[in-house]
Amino acid sequence: MSNSLFGSIDFNSRALELQAERGRVLASNIANADTPNYKARDFNFQQALGAATAATAAGRAGAIEPARTSAAHLGGSSAAVSTVSLQYRAPLQSSVDGNSVDLDVERANFAENSVRYEATLRFLNGQIKQMMTAINGQ
């Protein structure tokens, strides 16, 4: 029951979590645009989403399960612990202070990530509305 009703909502919420995480990584790069020896980082979104959905299917490795004191209790788990592997971005132009942040690249990525985040929110909204329509039966 749970899968057919909430499967795609679950998928989109994973995507939303990862997009928020990517936003954080990119914000860190922008914040450290003037820090000597800082190396810009990012992660492969496709791989991370694949790993996150696989982890969901396999019972969420690393998630914390609440204790069940009765057989009638429903199972549940917290969000899986973040599994993204951060990688260093290959610099387009090297700088003398060892910083590899290209502000234009980071800003473009941040804007793109924000649009994707908004798109995911829209999908989620649509699914919730669909469900409300089904519940109301009108």
Added chain:
Amino acid sequence: MSLFKIFDVSGSAISAQSQRLNVVASNLANADSVAGPDGQPYKARQVVFQTQMFGADPASAGVAVTKVVEDNSAPRKVHDPQNPAADAEGFVTLPNVNPVEEMVNMISASRGYQTNVDVMNTAKSLLQKVLQLGA
């Protein structure tokens, strides 16, 4: 909500950049100060940025000013025998502030500040959209 962390990250960058702007302002203000409180000419100052991690989370890295260093390069000497601060040979020792460098520093700091404000605004509007989810 992990998007809230963006405010910590960009906020730390904003305060670091404004500190840098502060130092630039003092350097420019004192570009012609022949004597400070200790009787010596003013020395240009620079901030040192360092990455600051928030807890064990590797994804969010803020920035902090760890120290303010003084520029120890040689002071400027100008020949001006009429000046009361002139030495026996008629030279006045002026601070080693380079106004051109300071202006560049100022532009860089204000751009950095603006960019981080933009990032925070984007994060804020996204979070507001999350609040309206399902409405």
